[in-house]
Amino acid sequence: MSEPAGPAPLHGIGVSPGLAGGPVLRVAPVPPLPAPVPVTDPDAEADRAVAALREVVAELTRRADRSGEKTLVDVLRAQAMMADDPVLLDAVREHVLAGTDAPHAVDAAFATHRAAFEAAGGYLAERVADLDDLRDRAVAVCLGRPMPGVPSPGHRYVLTAWDLAPADTVDLDPEQVVALVTESGGPTSHTAILARALGLPAVVACSGARDLVDGTVVLVDGTTGAVRVDVDPDELAAAETAERERRTAVAATSGPGRTADGHPVALLANIGAARDLAAADGAEGVGLFRTELLFLDRTREPELAEQAEAYREVFAALAGRRVVIRTLDAGADKPLPFLHQTDEPNPALGVRGLRLVRERPELLRTQLAAIARAAEQTGADVWVMAPMVATRAEAAQFADAVHEAGLPKAGVMVEVPAAALRAGQLLEVVDFLSIGTNDLSQYTFAADRQSGVLAELLDPWQPALLRLIAEVGTAGRAAGKPVGVCGEAAADPLLAPVLVGLGMTSLSMSGRSLAPVRAALAARTYADCERLARLALAADDAERARKAVA
Structure with missing residues (x-):
């Protein structure tokens, strides 16, 4: 049309x-910075600048307290912690004591932090927008203006x-x-x-x-x-009117994921803690249980008992259902204070995920022991997977460690092209694969996930990315083992049938996305999904792939 x-x-x-x-x-809009003014009382001016940051922290905390959306609460509290960072506060004071007025001192301190985050890349680069917002709010307070x-x-x-x-x-x-x-x-x-x-x-x-x-x-x-x-x-x-009708139809869907002709596709939820399960009503299980929340911002590694209790809470709530738990995905761009890692020139390509085990094998041993203890106490079907795996040898070593811990199902994330291209070999030593489309896009196109000017390369409809997903799907069919997607691509109801046509046996997403994806699959046969997959793979670019399927 x-x-x-x-x-x-x-x-x-x-x-x-x-x-x-x-x-x-x-x-x-953000109020512009006026011309600098002389500082006659540095101590009072420094107190004014710090007070502005404290007011921003208080406002973000108030907003978190009145928000009913768990995702927002977590993000706002994390942002408030950034504004309350002692290093940032000390930098603001140093600028004022050097003769800079409060709004310009705030601006200068945030500029330094911003440059450091951008240079770090990866997770920290993703937080630059948060820093910009904090800067804008603090400057507005210094100027006596409303926060933007x-x-x-x-x-x-x-x-x-x-x-x-x-x-x-x-x-x-x-x-x-x-x-x-x-x-x-x-x-x-x-x-x-x-x-x-x-x-x-x-x-x-x-x-x-x-x-x-x-x-x-x-x-x-x-x-x-x-x-x-x-x-x-x-x-x-x-x-x-069309959108209301669509939402009504979506709300009417229920039951397990399957195509119109009955081909099963497990629809799972992505979570970070037990409290996320409330928003995942209707999920057939958990396809990605992120364990990083237990470790981030900690000065010491959480003990085995503490980890086991956090895992048990989730496993118990899902007794009889699949729970895919991912071992620690941190390091490099998501630094853990207790690891004391050295700076890396390119963190996104550095020591992160399973690569941490090279230097700290006890991290994995403790975590697997905690998972095994929690699994023994519940009736959940626990599968364990590792992030940032590139070779068959890495996959085999991880699978051995999982099985030695007494856990029956070991898998790995497909986040780098090497893993996708050798999916068949990985499936010789592991029980399942799960594709993280966000990182797989980043590494396939050599495009930082937070680079706005490169955003089109990170579009999950890119045919090159879909080709790698197809490689994994083909390997899964040949091995007779499950392969799925747990990246943001799984939440797109237009793309979900394409992923199924490429051979995915499960899709994992945020709880709110489950119903639209379920409805999209129920409206198409498996042959339809395969046909749509061929159309997307044959397209010249992401925009044409999306249009061909739509």
Whole structure:
């Protein structure tokens, strides 16, 4: 179908499915820095700067306390900890004592932190947007201005911004904000993660979004990434009706995942702790239990008993169902204070995930012992997998360690192209594979996950990425072993049938995404999924692949 007449639509990456429209409004701007002023009382000026940061911490904490969305609460508390970092506070004081006024001292201190985070890459680079938001809020307080935030006009609208900070999302009133469009970000940015958590259609990496004049009526397709401009009332009403019908149909689905002709596809949840299970109602189990929360920001390694209790809580709640638990995915770009690792020139390619075992084998031994103890006390079907595996030898060593701990199912993550290309050999020594599409995209295209200008390379619809997924699917079929996706790609209801057609036997995602994916699979036969997979693989680029399937 051809595009309706009118201004050319904008295009970005659809990161949260759905269709919604309305007039555009932008996030309130950040107050500009005025010219520097002389500092006559350095101690008082330093206290003023630090007090501004303390006020930001207090405000973020208040927002976390009043938010009912677990994802937002976690992110806001983490951001508040960043603003309360003693190193940052000391840097602000040093700038003031050197003669810089409070707002410029805050700006300078954050600039240093920002450069360090960008240089570190990976997880820390993903937090640069958080630092920018903290800087903007603290500067506004120093200047006696309101902190930048989301408008509340009293009517429904589409929110546009360069990027959304976690704190902004607390102010999102779902009765007013119907969709999100940002110029920056990628499939793993905060905007993407939080939009999915809130169930709002969202498009990121959308060039020209901030040039839209407030009041311009747009229609946002969070599935295809299209943003239509100057939409007439009849078209908008028709789209809203279609979206209501779609949501009604999605809500009516239930039961295990399967195609229209009965081909089973396990639909699983991604979690970080037992409290996440409440949002995963309807999941057939857990496809990714991240264990990093027990380790991050710790000055000592959590003891075996502490780990076992955290794992037992999840296993007990899922007695009889599959729980795929991932061993520690940290190091390098997600540093652990108690490891005292040295700086690396390229952290994303450094000592992280299973590679930590080279230097600290006791980390894995303790964690596997804790998992085994928790599994013995519950009736869950516990599978264990390791992150950042590249070779058959690494996979074999990990599988041996898992089995020695008394755990029956050992698998590995497919996050680097080497693992995808040798999936058949990996399946000779492990019981299953799980594809992390976020990292696999990053390493396949040599594109940092948080580089806005490279966001199109990180689109999970990229045919080269799909080709690697197909390699894993083919290996799984040949070995008769399960292979799945636990990256953000699994949450896309348009892409899910393609992944099934490529040979995936399970899809793991956030709880809110389960129903749309279940409905998308139930509407297609397995032969349909295979046909759609062939169309996506044959496309020249991600945009054409998405359009061919849509």
